[in-house]
Structures are given as C-alpha cells and as structure tokens.
Amino acid sequence: MRNPLRRLSALILGTAVAVSLAACGSEGADDIAEVSDGAAFPVTLDHAYGTERIDEKPERIVDLTYGSALEPFIALGEAPVAANSIGDLSNLPWLGNRVSWPMEEGLREDTEKVASLDPDLIIVNDIDKADWEKLENIAPTLVIRTEDDKSTWHTFLPVVAAATGNKDKVEAIEKSYNDQVRSFQEEHVGVNELTYNSGAMTRGFIYAGNNVFQDIGIDMESGQKSKENGDSISDENISLLQGDILVIFDPLGKRSELEGKPAFKALPAVKNDSVIWQDKPMGFALSTAPGPLSLKWLTDKIAPQVQSAIVAHE
Known part of the structure; x- marks a missing residue:
C-alpha cells in the first residue's frame, strides 16, 4: 500500500x-x-x-x-x-x-x-x-x-x-493496567496517603517527576509540586525533601557521599527505609518509557519501600 x-x-x-x-x-x-x-x-x-x-x-x-x-x-x-x-x-x-x-x-x-x-x-x-x-x-x-x-x-x-x-x-x-493498579493498592493499603520526591544527583539534587507514582496513587510532595523538572536543590536545602518515599537516580556515583550527610540521614524517607535508588531499568519503567506492560515489573521492585513508608505513615 x-x-x-x-x-x-x-x-x-x-x-x-x-x-x-x-x-x-x-x-x-x-x-x-x-x-x-x-x-x-x-x-x-x-x-x-x-x-x-x-x-x-x-x-x-x-x-x-x-x-x-x-x-x-x-x-x-x-x-x-x-x-x-x-x-x-x-x-x-x-x-x-x-x-x-x-x-x-x-x-x-x-x-x-x-x-x-x-x-x-x-x-x-x-x-x-x-x-x-x-x-x-x-x-x-x-x-x-x-x-x-x-x-x-x-x-x-x-x-x-x-x-x-x-x-x-x-x-x-x-x-x-487499572486492574494491576487496583491489585497493588489492595496489597498495600494506605499507599494513596503517601507522597514522594524524585530526582537525579547531578548538579546537586535535580527534581524529576515520574507519573507512574501518580497512577498508583502516590502524590508528589507539595514542595516538589511548586518546582519545575530540572530545578535543583543545594546540599544546604536537602531537608526540603519531605516525601514519604524518595526516588534517586545517581548516575555520577554520589550515593555514599549523600548518605553521609546529616541532613540526608534526617529525611523521612531515609529514616523509614523508603529510599528507592533508581537504576536504568527502573528509570525506563518510571519515566523514560513507561507503559501498560512495565507496571507489574516496577511495582514488584518498589513494593518493599512502599510498604515501609506505609508502616511509618500509620
């Protein structure tokens, strides 16, 4: 044709x-x-x-x-x-x-x-x-x-x-897709009461949204909502990350440096064991190329941190 x-x-x-x-x-x-x-x-x-x-x-x-x-x-x-x-x-x-x-x-x-x-x-x-x-x-x-x-x-x-x-x-x-979302919410009662921050460690912490969390009922933390993707947080202001869950992509290998900072250790997500260190596959599933086929794979990966956040939130 x-x-x-x-x-x-x-x-x-x-x-x-x-x-x-x-x-x-x-x-x-x-x-x-x-x-x-x-x-x-x-x-x-x-x-x-x-x-x-x-x-x-x-x-x-x-x-x-x-x-x-x-x-x-x-x-x-x-x-x-x-x-x-x-x-x-x-x-x-x-x-x-x-x-x-x-x-x-x-x-x-x-x-x-x-x-x-x-x-x-x-x-x-x-x-x-x-x-x-x-x-x-x-x-x-x-x-x-x-x-x-x-x-x-x-x-x-x-x-x-x-x-x-x-x-x-x-x-x-x-x-x-919606049935998978419903199943995850039923297995993790209280997930829709959580908030998240997400971003990348490049020039400081750079805000980056991921709409799959919105799909499963986890709302973006209010401070991040007021920012644009790409806006940065200096080390001095890392305490602004007050979401129940924190998703971090660390392409430059700064994890140990960040984990050593007192302000980072004091974050709710860190204290509650609900930090998700995002690797490349998770990045594709969350933001680069999410879709109807990746949700189950992703929710299986993030379930432990989500449940930890729910328990801490109770």
Missing part, C-alpha cells in the same frame, strides 16, 4: 467519537482528536499542527518518539518499520524480545534517514513547527503532546490505536 494518507482541509467525517487528548506545551498546539464514522478507516486525526486523514491502514510507520509509543505499539500487536533509539533494550527486561523492529540511534534528528525508510506515517512528540514541517515533507506526521499529570503512554495508546485500526483494543489494555 502506498500513500494511504491524504490531507483533510476542512471536511470532518461522520460523528465525533472517543479520543480527545489534551495538549500542553507550545503555543498553538491543538487537542488531539479523532473523528470517524465507526469503521476503522478512514480515520481523521487532529494533532498539534494540523489534521491528517488516514484512508487505509499504514504499512510503514516511523516512530520518532523517545519511547512514548514503544509499549503502545507492542500492546496493540503492531510494529513500526523503525523507531528512534532509546538506548540499550536490556534496560527494559519486561519486554523480552518483543521489539521486532530496528531502533535507530539519532533517527529523530536525521531527516534523510527517515526519508530513506519510505514512511507512510510518522509519529513524534514535542517538536517545534519548523521541525514538523521538515518531517511533513517526507510523510504525514502526527505531533502528539502529552499531559503533565499523565504517563505519556496513556496519551499515545489511543492515537496509535486509531492510526492502526485498533481502537477496539484500547479499553482492554487500559482495564488491564
């Missing part, structure tokens, strides 16, 4: 149905919306910079996200022709060998390479309009923006599903 997508200038087909995903970020980004007459195709997708009509199922999708669409593709039983690399796939052990397509290093920035793949649809997140126009000259390109309070897979799943004719699978995938 070649060139199955045609631009929709003004016409919107049929009756508006599910998929309405709030946009955030750059000026002029519209909501993602899908309009159809009930059949899988044609389908019309409105995105951040325009509208695309898909007349037939695309055969050569290129995924240029930073992992946001990875698990949605797998959960839907679909495969792009290629995707932007997110690093060593051994850091996603819950996927096993289910990634059957090439993950190309630097593909997102290499428009010539993208063009050589002869795509009939490109999916990407958070690019500016000038970069979108370059990709749009290659193939119809959906720019998907995500909500700050939701893991990105929640936003990408219905869009990938609509683009591939799999809208009927979305409800079951979401239900399976």
Whole structure:
C-alpha cells in the first residue's frame, strides 16, 4: 500500500467519537482528536499542527518518539518499520524480545534517514513547527503532546490505536493496567496517603517527576509540586525533601557521599527505609518509557519501600 494518507482541509467525517487528548506545551498546539464514522478507516486525526486523514491502514510507520509509543505499539500487536533509539533494550527486561523492529540511534534528528525508510506515517512528540514541517515533507506526521499529570503512554495508546485500526483494543489494555493498579493498592493499603520526591544527583539534587507514582496513587510532595523538572536543590536545602518515599537516580556515583550527610540521614524517607535508588531499568519503567506492560515489573521492585513508608505513615 502506498500513500494511504491524504490531507483533510476542512471536511470532518461522520460523528465525533472517543479520543480527545489534551495538549500542553507550545503555543498553538491543538487537542488531539479523532473523528470517524465507526469503521476503522478512514480515520481523521487532529494533532498539534494540523489534521491528517488516514484512508487505509499504514504499512510503514516511523516512530520518532523517545519511547512514548514503544509499549503502545507492542500492546496493540503492531510494529513500526523503525523507531528512534532509546538506548540499550536490556534496560527494559519486561519486554523480552518483543521489539521486532530496528531502533535507530539519532533517527529523530536525521531527516534523510527517515526519508530513506519510505514512511507512510510518522509519529513524534514535542517538536517545534519548523521541525514538523521538515518531517511533513517526507510523510504525514502526527505531533502528539502529552499531559503533565499523565504517563505519556496513556496519551499515545489511543492515537496509535486509531492510526492502526485498533481502537477496539484500547479499553482492554487500559482495564488491564487499572486492574494491576487496583491489585497493588489492595496489597498495600494506605499507599494513596503517601507522597514522594524524585530526582537525579547531578548538579546537586535535580527534581524529576515520574507519573507512574501518580497512577498508583502516590502524590508528589507539595514542595516538589511548586518546582519545575530540572530545578535543583543545594546540599544546604536537602531537608526540603519531605516525601514519604524518595526516588534517586545517581548516575555520577554520589550515593555514599549523600548518605553521609546529616541532613540526608534526617529525611523521612531515609529514616523509614523508603529510599528507592533508581537504576536504568527502573528509570525506563518510571519515566523514560513507561507503559501498560512495565507496571507489574516496577511495582514488584518498589513494593518493599512502599510498604515501609506505609508502616511509618500509620
């Protein structure tokens, strides 16, 4: 199948149905919306910079996200022709060998390479309009923006599903995820009363959110809520980390130095044995590429610290 997508200038087909995903970020980004007459195709997708009509199922999708669409593709039983690399796939052990397509290093920035793949649809997140126009000259390109309070897979799943004719699978995938959340909450009664801080030890402690905790009912600590991802805390202010759980990514090997500081030892999460030292796989499951397939793996890893925080909170 070649060139199955045609631009929709003004016409919107049929009756508006599910998929309405709030946009955030750059000026002029519209909501993602899908309009159809009930059949899988044609389908019309409105995105951040325009509208695309898909007349037939695309055969050569290129995924240029930073992992946001990875698990949605797998959960839907679909495969792009290629995707932007997110690093060593051994850091996603819950996927096993289910990634059957090439993950190309630097593909997102290499428009010539993208063009050589002869795509009939490109999916990407958070690019500016000038970069979108370059990709749009290659193939119809959906720019998907995500909500700050939701893991990105929640936003990408219905869009990938609509683009591939799999809208009927979305409800079951979401239900399976929600059932896992409910099971974890039942096993750890009181989890929804906890708060967390999370960040990385680079130039001091750098705030970094992870929305999977929000999904399972653990709220971001109020002090961190007032900050932006990337804001830093000096050593003198480490006492500001008052969450019941503390998640730390330590790429520079500063753990022993941090653990030796009296202010760190006095933190609630440290005293309650609820500090989670995040390795690379956990980082992918929490924030880089979370999805409907990684939750059980992740909750098994963090269960001891969560339970310690619950006991201390009682």
